[in-house]
Amino acid sequence: MLPGRWCDPAAYAAQPVSTSPLPTPPSAALQALLPPDVDLKGTLRHQAARPVWIGMVWGRLGRGDHAWACFDRVRLPDLQPWIAAERGRLLRELGDHTGAEAIEWPALVRADDPVDAAMLRISLTADAVGLGDPTRATSRLQAARDAVASLPDGPRAARQRLRFSWVEVEVAWLRGEPPPADDLPTWSEGFAGPQFHRDYAAGTAYHAAKGLLFAGVVRAEPRLLDAAAEDAPPALLWAVHAARADAGRPGASQAAQSARAAIVAPPARATAIG
Numbered sequence: 001m002l003p004g005r006w007c008d009p010a011a012y013a014a015q016p017v018s019t020s021p022l023p024t025p026p027s028a029a030l031q032a033l034l035p036p037d038v039d040l041k042g043t044l045r046h047q048a049a050r051p052v053w054i055g056m057v058w059g060r061l062g063r064g065d066h067a068w069a070c071f072d073r074v075r076l077p078d079l080q081p082w083i084a085a086e087r088g089r090l091l092r093e094l095g096d097h098t099g100a101e102a103i104e105w106p107a108l109v110r111a112d113d114p115v116d117a118a119m120l121r122i123s124l125t126a127d128a129v130g131l132g133d134p135t136r137a138t139s140r141l142q143a144a145r146d147a148v149a150s151l152p153d154g155p156r157a158a159r160q161r162l163r164f165s166w167v168e169v170e171v172a173w174l175r176g177e178p179p180p181a182d183d184l185p186t187w188s189e190g191f192a193g194p195q196f197h198r199d200y201a202a203g204t205a206y207h208a209a210k211g212l213l214f215a216g217v218v219r220a221e222p223r224l225l226d227a228a229a230e231d232a233p234p235a236l237l238w239a240v241h242a243a244r245a246d247a248g249r250p251g252a253s254q255a256a257q258s259a260r261a262a263i264v265a266p267p268a269r270a271t272a273i274g
Contacts, residue, residue, distance in 0.1 A: 023066045032205040033057045037155040048076040062234035064266035081111035097130030115156045118147035129170040158202035184215035222247040
C-alpha cells in the first residue's frame with residue numbers, strides 16, 4: 001500500500017462509535033474531504049446541514065455507522081433528498097445497488113433543489129450500471145445529462161459535472177463502447193504528475209482520487225492509479241487498489257482486501273430507509 005495521506009485506513013475502523021452529541025471526524029479529514037466552499041463554522045445551505053456534511057466525511061472515511069448517526073439527526077424535509085443521495089452512495093460503494101436505488105427513487109420525487117435532483121439522477125444511473133441494465137442506464141444517463149446541463153454554474157454544479165463524467169464512463173463500459181475521457185485527469189510528463197480539469201478545483205481529495213481512478217483505467221496509465229492511492233480516503237481505497245492490481249502493481253491485491261475489510265458498513269436498517 002502506498003503511504004498516502006490517510007496512513008492506515010484500519011485506524012478509522014478501529015475507532016469506537018463516539019458517545020458525544022455528534023461524532024466528529026479528525027480535523028485533517030475535514031480539511032481534505034469538505035469542499036472548499038463549505039465552512040462548518042460559517043454560512044451553510046441551512047444550519048441543519050452541518051450534520052450532513054460531517055456524515056458525508058465519515059462516509060468517505062469508511063465509517064458508515066458514524067455517517068448514519070449524523071444523517072439520522074437531520075429532520076428538515078428539504079435536506080432529505082441530499083441525505084438519501086449520501087446514504088445511497090454508501091450502499092453503492094459496498095455493492096448494494098438495489099438498496100441504494102430503493103432510497104434514491106423516492107427522494108428524487110421529493111427533490112426541490114435542482115442540484116439534489118441532478119445528484120440523484122446521476123446516482124440512479126450508477127445504480128443501473130451496477131445492476132447491469134444498459135437500457136435503464138442509458139435512459140437515466142440522458143436524464144442526468146439534461147439535469148446537470150441546466151444547473152446554474154457554481155461549485156455545487158461543478159461537483160455534479162465531475163460525477164457525471166465518471167458515470168458516463170461506466171455507462172460506456174456497460175454498453176461496450178469507448179469511454180469518453182476529455183474531462184478526466186491526465187498524466188503530464190512536464191509536471192511529472194496528474195493534471196486536472198478545472199471543475200476539480202471545486203472538489204476534495206475524494207473527487208481527485210476518484211477522477212484519477214477512472215482516468216488510470218480509461219487511459220491505461222498505472223501512474224494515475226498510484227496517484228489515486230495517495231489521495232483516496234478509506235471508502236475509495238479498496239477500489240483504487242483493485243484497479244492497481246489489474247494493472248499489475250505488486251501487492252495491490254492484498255492492499256485492496258485489507259482496505260475493503262477496514263470499511264464499517266451502515267447499520268442493517270440502512271436498506272429499509274426510503
